[in-house]
Amino acid sequence: MIEPTRxxxxxxxxxxxxxxxxxxxxxRGRAEALAVEQxxxxxxxxxxxxxxxxxxxxxxxxxxxxxxxxxxxEVTYAVETTGFEFPQFLNVLFGNSSLLPDVRLVDLDIPPxxxxxFGGPRxxxxxxxxxxxxxxxxxxxTALKPMGMAPERFARMAYDLAxxxxxxxxxxxxxxxxPFAQFEERVRACSAAVRRANEETGSNSxxxxxxxxxxxxxxxxxxxxxxxxxxxxxxxxxxxGFDHMRDLAADDGVGIPIMGHPAFLGGFVSSxxxxxAHDVLFGTLMRLAGADVSIFPNFGGRFSFSREACSEISxxxxxxxxxxxxxxxxxxxxxxxxxxxxxxxxYGNDIVLLIGGDLHRGESxxxxxxxxxxxxx
Amino acid sequence: MIEPTRxxxxxxxxxxxxxxxxxxxxxRGRAEALAVEQxxxxxxxxxxxxxxxxxxxxxxxxxxxxxxxxxxxEVTYAVETTGFEFPQFLNVLFGNSSLLPDVRLVDLDIPPxxxxxFGGPRxxxxxxxxxxxxxxxxxxxTALKPMGMAPERFARMAYDLAxxxxxxxxxxxxxxxxPFAQFEERVRACSAAVRRANEETGSNSxxxxxxxxxxxxxxxxxxxxxxxxxxxxxxxxxxxGFDHMRDLAADDGVGIPIMGHPAFLGGFVSSxxxxxAHDVLFGTLMRLAGADVSIFPNFGGRFSFSREACSEISxxxxxxxxxxxxxxxxxxxxxxxxxxxxxxxxYGNDIVLLIGGDLHRGESxxxxxxxxxxxxx
Numbered sequence: 001m002i003e004p005t006r007x008x009x010x011x012x013x014x015x016x017x018x019x020x021x022x023x024x025x026x027x028r029g030r031a032e033a034l035a036v037e038q039x040x041x042x043x044x045x046x047x048x049x050x051x052x053x054x055x056x057x058x059x060x061x062x063x064x065x066x067x068x069x070x071x072x073x074e075v076t077y078a079v080e081t082t083g084f085e086f087p088q089f090l091n092v093l094f095g096n097s098s099l100l101p102d103v104r105l106v107d108l109d110i111p112p113x114x115x116x117x118f119g120g121p122r123x124x125x126x127x128x129x130x131x132x133x134x135x136x137x138x139x140x141x142t143a144l145k146p147m148g149m150a151p152e153r154f155a156r157m158a159y160d161l162a163x164x165x166x167x168x169x170x171x172x173x174x175x176x177x178x179p180f181a182q183f184e185e186r187v188r189a190c191s192a193a194v195r196r197a198n199e200e201t202g203s204n205s206x207x208x209x210x211x212x213x214x215x216x217x218x219x220x221x222x223x224x225x226x227x228x229x230x231x232x233x234x235x236x237x238x239x240x241g242f243d244h245m246r247d248l249a250a251d252d253g254v255g256i257p258i259m260g261h262p263a264f265l266g267g268f269v270s271s272x273x274x275x276x277a278h279d280v281l282f283g284t285l286m287r288l289a290g291a292d293v294s295i296f297p298n299f300g301g302r303f304s305f306s307r308e309a310c311s312e313i314s315x316x317x318x319x320x321x322x323x324x325x326x327x328x329x330x331x332x333x334x335x336x337x338x339x340x341x342x343x344x345x346x347y348g349n350d351i352v353l354l355i356g357g358d359l360h361r362g363e364s365x366x367x368x369x370x371x372x373x374x375x376x377x
Numbered sequence: 378m379i380e381p382t383r384x385x386x387x388x389x390x391x392x393x394x395x396x397x398x399x400x401x402x403x404x405r406g407r408a409e410a411l412a413v414e415q416x417x418x419x420x421x422x423x424x425x426x427x428x429x430x431x432x433x434x435x436x437x438x439x440x441x442x443x444x445x446x447x448x449x450x451e452v453t454y455a456v457e458t459t460g461f462e463f464p465q466f467l468n469v470l471f472g473n474s475s476l477l478p479d480v481r482l483v484d485l486d487i488p489p490x491x492x493x494x495f496g497g498p499r500x501x502x503x504x505x506x507x508x509x510x511x512x513x514x515x516x517x518x519t520a521l522k523p524m525g526m527a528p529e530r531f532a533r534m535a536y537d538l539a540x541x542x543x544x545x546x547x548x549x550x551x552x553x554x555x556p557f558a559q560f561e562e563r564v565r566a567c568s569a570a571v572r573r574a575n576e577e578t579g580s581n582s583x584x585x586x587x588x589x590x591x592x593x594x595x596x597x598x599x600x601x602x603x604x605x606x607x608x609x610x611x612x613x614x615x616x617x618g619f620d621h622m623r624d625l626a627a628d629d630g631v632g633i634p635i636m637g638h639p640a641f642l643g644g645f646v647s648s649x650x651x652x653x654a655h656d657v658l659f660g661t662l663m664r665l666a667g668a669d670v671s672i673f674p675n676f677g678g679r680f681s682f683s684r685e686a687c688s689e690i691s692x693x694x695x696x697x698x699x700x701x702x703x704x705x706x707x708x709x710x711x712x713x714x715x716x717x718x719x720x721x722x723x724y725g726n727d728i729v730l731l732i733g734g735d736l737h738r739g740e741s742x743x744x745x746x747x748x749x750x751x752x753x754x
Binding site for chain 2: 002003005007033037038039040041042043046047051052055056080081082083085086087088090091092094095096097098099100101143145146147148149150153172173174176177178179180212213214215216218236238239240241242243244246247262263264265266267268269270271273274275276297302303304305333356357358360361
């Protein structure tokens, strides 16, 4: 037994819900093990009746049998266990337990003190509506691709897309710093092309380069993007870390919209009984980490997300969280122009429609973009 | 159709193997889609017969039916698609395809040019054997816990563990910068305690603080650790990014051993038909990203990794990769002292035995540590 500990904690708690799949009568024991695993990771029988036991170990608030082999368990954690830092917040939610079989993080609520610390989107729904002078309509986005083209070709493409009225023209997430189109040259060319299109055609578009860079070069790439006049940033938190995105969103010296991309996060949603629920990952966590726009694969595309999962992501993007702005869901992944009507019916107007290769099928990229834009105005 | 592109590439290629689960006759089509998804993410029918088609799109090298509903497909990628940067390397391997159902990354080989660029472990097996003057025996490690204790108590614990002969005394992965034991105070106290134990008792231990910090504070935390005289670092690449770990391993100004922890990486191994094979993730990728020691949950503990998965992680840690040192596998997760014999039989001597709470069950922490050490010398 270790010596007793007295602690001062605020009483504010994070509320997480997990679904345990397996024999229902084993759920309580598994939940108790999880509540220890996510906090002290120490034999509970060696902890005396002190504040580590009372305040630090996760507290099981409720168990509810939700299926023949499914139990939903609500666990709360003292907000101090996170040190008010985002990486440790994720660690408390699901660090080691991500390695446990058949347990899934399915819901999450954070207290206002933590929400305020994290901040969330700088622009959110209202901010981007104002930026694009689009009080009601869905926003439009597309990606510069394919990898292998030279910077001037990406720039020509960016010009045409902006002239056609696409709001957010982002790098494809595959564009990093390849020899075919190195970051600085590509970003300067594309930023200039979109600026020129805005001046010449009255469009109001932004270019969002992908900041998928080695750790030591992240700041430099952002500085290049800002210096080039990029209008936003594409961030891949599965590769560069959620807190890098949060840091950019909170930085007044950056101050431009951020689009979060799901690359390398799919492992969390590849098992129906493990990982993290789609809406928690691509809705709540992306939003708390500062994404103004969160990309996910639309149902009916090539990624097999269900209609229900997409609907839940969309709901989590905008549900009230005190101190955190609502975020734009962005449904993409093999989307075609003829599905835009269906998508707006499904998601409503607070949706970013992300169309990829299909725009290249028309007579010209600019005319396809203009047709896409006309279809939703 | 886009305009044809001519490119200059080296011909060096990354070789990845994926297992597709589902109807065998659909595997080729799914593999072709993956090879496009991981590279150009653009309708293949719009790409002419040029170097984007010939060099950039992933190339299917072989398909082999390995089960009634399983096909193993080898795909190679031009090394230039990564831009020789680790985050984009991961993106090429499994960025978007992590979101596809029933496909698993199961094997990986990289060409020498890329291995040399990434570097891998600074110390590896031989380096740590020299550091701990342990030419043959397994190495021993344990964690400072539970969260909630004050720095001086962690320091007392660290002293006892070092005096008892534990080689690597790490922060528990749950210790970040909580108000109960803030990073700087804890790290200075524990570093000093281990130094004092080494001086007073002739032990040869190192303390490895956890650098689980917000993006903007990562460098500062490392600097504090170095200034305090910490002997190594614990890194959680699932939270702070694989490339942060690689950067630290490559940095001559850091120059101390790195232990990689699996927190928040479990999503990748929670589905048997999705995600990333255990040995690729906790063996090959941890190693390429510079971990001298890679922690994973031992079989028979509380995490349900199979014997086979553990054996494969161990094999991947040391298999020959030109230009990359072998890495120490570290099996932990609810391990007890009475299992050390079995573990050494299973893994051989090139293993870090990671014992947690069980050390606290003896008469004193120092005597338990000494008994643990005596059991393996």
